[in-house]
Amino acid sequence: MTESSIPASTSNLSDNKTRWALIGLCLSMLMPSLDASIANVGLPTLAQVFDASFPQVQWIVLAYLLVITSLIVSAGRLGDLVGRRRLLLVGIVVFTCASLLCALAPTLWMLIAARAAQGLGAAVMLALTMALVGEAVPKARTGRAMGLLGSMSAFGTTLGPSLGGVLIGHFGWPSIFLVNLPLGLACFWLAYRYLPVDNLAPSRQRPAFDWLGTLLLALTLIAFALSMTLSSHNGPLLGLAACGAGLFVWIESRVAAPLLRLAMFREGTLSGGLAMTLLVATVIATTMVVGPFYLAHSLGLATAAVGLTLSVGPLTAVCAGVPAGRLVDRFGSPIMTSLGLLGMALGCSVLALLPKTFGVAGYVLPIMLLTAGYALFQAANNTRIMSGVRADQRGVISATLSLSRNLGLISGVSVMGAVFSAASRTTDISRADAEAIAHGTSSTFAIAAGLILLAIAIAWASNQRKRSTS
Template sequence: MKPLNPEVGTATAANPPLVATARWALASLSLSMLMPSLDTSIANVGLPTLAVAFSAPFQQVQWIVLAYLLTITALIVSVGRLGDLVGRRRLLLAGIVVFTVASLLCGLAPTLISLIVARALQGLGAAIMLALTIALVGETVPKARTGSAMGLLGTMSAIGTTLGPSLGGLLIAGLGWRSIFLVNLPLGLLNFLLAARYLPVDQPKDQPRRQRFDHAGTLLLALTLAAYALAMTMGRGHFGPLNIALLLVGALGAGLFVLVENKVAAPLMRLAMFRDPAFSASLAMNVLVPTVMMATLVVGPFYLSRALGLSAALVGGVMSIGPLISALSGVLAGRVVDRWGASAVVMAGLGEMALGALALATLPTLFGLAGYIVAIAVLTPGYQLFQAANNTMVMLEVPPDQRGVVSGMLSLSRNLGLISGASVMGAIFAMATATSDITAAHPAAVATGMQLTFAVAAGLIVVAIAIALASRALVRHSGLSAQ
């Protein structure tokens, strides 16, 4: 598959250098990954300040975060498919504009309701950027450099997530809460200029094809995903009647979605794609792996503060080690993928993650803080190896006219893993501590909860390894059968 931009160079050359046009295009894609990631975390640190500013309880203020995440989850596949139909560059430019204008509206919001609505609009722009950024890699860099590009995008995502809390705290202290949203204005303007100048121009499509968009499937999928995400986030891991009702709505919506997709002429999602064992395995693993990573964010702070007795400042410092390692290892992970091949690196990444999860279940008990840091230093690079390799493996094989929707599905599966991990792994941790209030749990109970949670996490990675091996066997068998 040759890149659409003739200035990029030949895709078949061994690890070809990037020319200036491709570098600037990749800079735009990096910003398109950084901005949504930054706003995923930067608003969290402002919730206490916003609760005071709007005289609102936490249950209402938390919708500033939820509105953003729910919109991304509900729409990311649909906007990816829309990009395939109307042009990925064109839609990405629109997404950058939507995100930037919504950031301005957030910064000027006079009421809590208007801020929540503006955050939902910002989530729409973020969904477009996240869905199309990975899809545009194939049109921006040579095929032999895809792994490096995926690793860079992984680094930018980690930098955004890491930078959010610290940058948000500084901005709120110096300029007030509105500045955490207004900071996106110069970034958005720069990103728009880079994308408009350097991203490859969309190839023309015939008019009838441009108009085919599965509205019914889009609505059903959005409602299904929103119901599932709400069920996983409301109640903070404590399932009640509302959570169960939302899961039932999600299950019903999923069934209706499958029926609709099997009947419409131009489905939002070609269900036949899931018959490909390699593709289905990649999505399944892309749910399991982020579930494990979310466990470090859910369980880590409680273990460090309750079991090890660290101060809030030290907890924050230790918790930043993982994202920092992730940011530093992303580009290197991508280069490893280009050198050794995506399939082999997927297995290597999963193996390293299994060791890291087992280390988190054992080393902190034996060596305290040092054991925790060593375990995180093993787990996190494994995650970056897996992400870079898995994204590369999927996107190299997808047909050009399906890149947007498949990229959206990759981002969605990761997001579902993070949402599910926060709920499920948090519930396992609470159950293992055998207490209704984790903040008051005995240090020994918290340590036990840590051990059991990451033993389960290691089991999930073993399941992911089994899925990878099974898909390889199926692909090999189908190849032999074809011969």
């Protein structure tokens, strides 16, 4: 039966189901992204409420991020084994209930524990949302769906601080967690009602879950993430992470049903896509580190103006997501991946070369180019990776893609922050003068441009390999 012979009413019902399924997936991407940033603005208030020091309340944020980073790959693999829709529904319930526990927490450490539980739900949601696009959305619209999910991620991260400030000011700190209750209920209903039911092999034919690999990978990732955030212990923690990574690879090459099939990383599209994601996320982290200091200390903007200027980048990514996805669907992911990276390289190069005499425009315009390129790269790269994945591996590959982005952001903040400090010739960046900050900004974005050029080289090599094998 051709598409033209399908009754219009049936086609409309199918389109309507796809639309509502995609809305549910958007909420599943929005909620974890929102909670990654909404708690930051509440840290001063929570320090007063619980009579705690700033390092103590920082664990409200760290607990959430560490659990996501350490468990996201395991959540993706478990979804492949027990059903992605089924596990996503469990993740939404865990996230929503943990949000309620956060709002009701009577002590700081109970709040931190509830945030860790919230991170568990978020890990499941982030691991499986992209994986379910292949089952809920027609292949011809995959790029648009990936672009929309990218916009939701950027929108949640951007909205978090401003929404959190409004909610705390009018309704108190518990409201920043209670806002997840109506969102969670809507997300659960949409996922339950409109996502396709899992089509699983009989339980006796499914491989066993790799619990040893899960534990070892989680400990390795926790050690790495802590080494990037706790500068006083980063040497031993990095050494522990390196040993854990080596042991994980050794074990995974020997077990019958590994958490990650190491052979799949020999495929150029996947390994290249993950490497590019890591590099690109590192560059995005550079804008988070450098931007506030450059705008405040080198250009002399007031705090409110700094916040407004910094919002331009994420808002550009939000607006560019869906158009970027349309371009991917029309022209294909390989060429759009390269064009997105070229836009990012040009944006970084302009930021490295423009003198500060151009003022705010000299920062805003290249940042808009950089983030628009990022939106195009993300839609294209995600589409390219997920389109070539076997159905029984979508969860773990989607999770690995999210993990590479998280690791890029975590390491980027630490490494590029150190580069910025060294280039500014100071150990205390907050005390550096305007000229030192301007020099540090130029040098750091020059290195960021080099990282994007490396990503372009990886994209070219991946394209050449694919042509030679096809």
